[in-house]
Amino acid sequence: MSPSIVEVVNVAREVAWLPWAVQYFFLIGLSVGCFLLTVPWFALRRPAWERASRMALLGALTCGLTAPVALLSDLHQPGRFLNFYLHPNLGSWMAWGAFFIPLYLSGLMLYTWLALRPDLKRLADAGGRWASAYRALAYGGHDSLGAIRMAAMLALSGAALVALYTGMEVMVVRARPLWDTPFLPVQFFVTAVAGAIGLVLVLDRFVGDGRAAAEAGLPRLLAATQVLVLVLGAAWLLLGITGLSPRHAQALAQVAPSTAWRITAVWAAGSALATLWLSLAARGAAGRLAAGLIALHSAWMMRWTVFIGGQEIPKTGAGYYDYHLPLGHDGLLGIVGTAGLWIAVLILLVSVLPWSGPRHIQA
Amino acid sequence: MSDDTLLQSRRGFLRALPAITAGAALPMGSARASEGKPHWAMLVDVRKCIGCQACTVSCIMENAVPVNSFRTIVSTYAVAQEVDGKLTAGTYVLPRLCNHCDHPPCVPVCPVGATFKRDDGIVVVDGDRCVGCAYCVQACPYDARFINHDTNKADKCTFCAHRVDAGLLPACVETCVGGARIFGDLNDPKGELRRRLDAAKNTDAIKVLKPESGTRPNVFYIGLDPRFQGRVEGQAALWRPSEHGG
Numbered sequence: 001m002s003p004s005i006v007e008v009v010n011v012a013r014e015v016a017w018l019p020w021a022v023q024y025f026f027l028i029g030l031s032v033g034c035f036l037l038t039v040p041w042f043a044l045r046r047p048a049w050e051r052a053s054r055m056a057l058l059g060a061l062t063c064g065l066t067a068p069v070a071l072l073s074d075l076h077q078p079g080r081f082l083n084f085y086l087h088p089n090l091g092s093w094m095a096w097g098a099f100f101i102p103l104y105l106s107g108l109m110l111y112t113w114l115a116l117r118p119d120l121k122r123l124a125d126a127g128g129r130w131a132s133a134y135r136a137l138a139y140g141g142h143d144s145l146g147a148i149r150m151a152a153m154l155a156l157s158g159a160a161l162v163a164l165y166t167g168m169e170v171m172v173v174r175a176r177p178l179w180d181t182p183f184l185p186v187q188f189f190v191t192a193v194a195g196a197i198g199l200v201l202v203l204d205r206f207v208g209d210g211r212a213a214a215e216a217g218l219p220r221l222l223a224a225t226q227v228l229v230l231v232l233g234a235a236w237l238l239l240g241i242t243g244l245s246p247r248h249a250q251a252l253a254q255v256a257p258s259t260a261w262r263i264t265a266v267w268a269a270g271s272a273l274a275t276l277w278l279s280l281a282a283r284g285a286a287g288r289l290a291a292g293l294i295a296l297h298s299a300w301m302m303r304w305t306v307f308i309g310g311q312e313i314p315k316t317g318a319g320y321y322d323y324h325l326p327l328g329h330d331g332l333l334g335i336v337g338t339a340g341l342w343i344a345v346l347i348l349l350v351s352v353l354p355w356s357g358p359r360h361i362q363a
Numbered sequence: 364m365s366d367d368t369l370l371q372s373r374r375g376f377l378r379a380l381p382a383i384t385a386g387a388a389l390p391m392g393s394a395r396a397s398e399g400k401p402h403w404a405m406l407v408d409v410r411k412c413i414g415c416q417a418c419t420v421s422c423i424m425e426n427a428v429p430v431n432s433f434r435t436i437v438s439t440y441a442v443a444q445e446v447d448g449k450l451t452a453g454t455y456v457l458p459r460l461c462n463h464c465d466h467p468p469c470v471p472v473c474p475v476g477a478t479f480k481r482d483d484g485i486v487v488v489d490g491d492r493c494v495g496c497a498y499c500v501q502a503c504p505y506d507a508r509f510i511n512h513d514t515n516k517a518d519k520c521t522f523c524a525h526r527v528d529a530g531l532l533p534a535c536v537e538t539c540v541g542g543a544r545i546f547g548d549l550n551d552p553k554g555e556l557r558r559r560l561d562a563a564k565n566t567d568a569i570k571v572l573k574p575e576s577g578t579r580p581n582v583f584y585i586g587l588d589p590r591f592q593g594r595v596e597g598q599a600a601l602w603r604p605s606e607h608g609g
Contacts (some may be wrong), residue, residue: 003439004442004443004444004597004598005440005455005590005595005597005598006440006441006597006598007438007439007440007595007597007598007599008439008440008441008454009414009416009436009437009439010436010438010439011432011433011436011437011506013500013506013509014509014510015499016500016501016509017497017501017511038578074496075494075495075496076510076515077495077515080494080495081494083475083477083492084475084494084495086475087475087477087492088474088475088476089471089473089474089475089476091471092472092473092474093472094472094474094496094498094500095474095475097474098474121440133475137553140395150555169498173472173501173502174406174468174502174504174576175468175502175503175504175576176500176501179501190579252460311501314506314594315503315504315505315506315594316506316572316573316593316594316595317438317506317594317595317599318437318440318458318594318595318596318597318598318599319598319599320596320599336370
């Protein structure tokens with residue numbers, strides 16, 4: 001008989017990064033991914049991308065404006081964010097995030113304004129109660145490609161820094177082998193882009209005219225991200241199983257005994273395969289919508305698994321901590337609230353801004 | 364017993380392994396902190412701990428630790444194993460607290476510099492500056508930190524810095540029934556802590572938790588079973604207090 005140990009008394013450390021953190025990483029990732037999808041039309045003027053880029057800009061803005069609210073909520077007292085600027089510790093990736101987020105969002109908003117100026121002028125010219133407001137907002141309504149490209153560069157640098165810091169912030173936590181892997185920032189980025197494509201497919205179905213996906217070849221792009229997701233997952237697993245990387249082997253050893261973790265891994269791989277199949281095989285609107293929704297779900301689930309699941313692994317104690325989603329603001333209400341805020345921002349932006357371009361205004 | 368025989372069993376191998384790292388765990392002779400200042404540390408003699416949790420309770424009372432949160436606790440394990448063909452069962456107890464590391468992973472990650480190491484080696488949190496982001500909670504390899512539900516800020520053992528500054532012992536040391544916790548100045552060659560550590564210099568009796576993490580803890584252990592030095596491989600706790608129940 002081998003020695004057996006039963007933990008009789010020990011403390012269970014609670015999940016300290018709450019579902020708010022999952023929501024933040026999910027939304028800011030989607031925003032960055034969506035922003036990248038806006039570039040082909042607004043900065044590079046590829047005609048096939050016009051519809052997709054317009055939907056992507058809507059996605060980038062709605063997610064970008066909602067994400068920091070979730071982040072502030074995770075501080076328990078939002079006013080505390082001032083300390084990030086009063087006492088920054090520049091050796092911490094999180095401290096840099098406090099500067100990268102405003103850089104990205106200000107770049108994104110400037111880019112959005114420059115990109116939509118001609119459409120705002122058309123709205124003003126069409127007349128109506130808000131014509132004067134639209135005229136003021138259009139500020140001449142020039143289509144300044146040079147300025148748009150400069151703003152795109154600013155937003156792109158902000159987006160790259162946000163993607164970098166969000167990945168590095170988690171990767172440098174050596175105390176958690178599951179997080180402490182160079183794969184993590186790449187996995188965050190790839191799943192964020194996949195989720196962003198998924199969001200554009202969903203917005204195309206419910207806000208757009210349903211033609212963006214086919215014109216821009218979004219299903220093929222989504223399929224490519226799923227291949228990357230599967231390759232990264234397989235490489236992670238291989239490094240762990242073979243022991244080529246001790247950190248991956250340690251991480252795998254921590255989660256492998258858990259049935260819940262094994263089911264999660266199968267579910268994630270199955271979701272990626274389903275998205276891949278739907279992206280390549282489905283021709284209709286329903287298939288594209290399903291692919292988009294599954295991609296969105298995968299991006300969220302990946303972050304939930306990494307953050308909440310990762311914190312269920314004790315650093316010193318035996319077994320696993322049990323996490324039960326609270327129904328209040330630090331649990332379900334936080335998730336629903338963030339989703340509700342996103343929908344409210346979406347409704348507001350769809351109502352007041354010309355997302356469909358000239359077609360919408362002429363109609 | 365020859366070395367070969369010792370390494371034949373897995374248990375023997377595990378017991379021998381920490382000896383390799385014992386040298387790294389032991390503190391240098393002196394001057395670990397600022398010149399002329401004390402460098403506080405703790406030695407836990409696990410053999411003397413009776414698992415009474417008096418330290419746990421006194422810490423809660425002294426530091427107003429919220430319900431179901433702990434700055435220190437005596438982890439208690441039921442261990443069954445075969446010795447000389449006979450099945451034996453026993454209890455193993457392990458007092459845990461912040462290790463006040465020389466290379467504390469919690470300090471560099473703090474985005475606002477709220478957590479820092481004092482000149483006397485004690486790692487503390489500036490509650491006025493802490494934003495409650497819990498990054499330090501994630502970075503600590505010992506699960507020694509938590510978010511205080513009363514303040515919503517990071518909380519941890521401070522070696523009872525307020526008592527130490529007043530010339531008193533930490534509450535857990537003061538109340539330890541078996542005298543298992545020895546608190547003292549690493550820079551004081553005549554102090555009990557330094558003498559006990561020096562006496563064990565050439566043996567592998569002194570150990571620290573997770574020596575491979577490179578944190579250089581200032582909480583040392585005598586009688587630390589290697590199976591409990593890192594993450595314990597066993598069945599999860601039967602009783603685990605937490606904020607949302609238990």
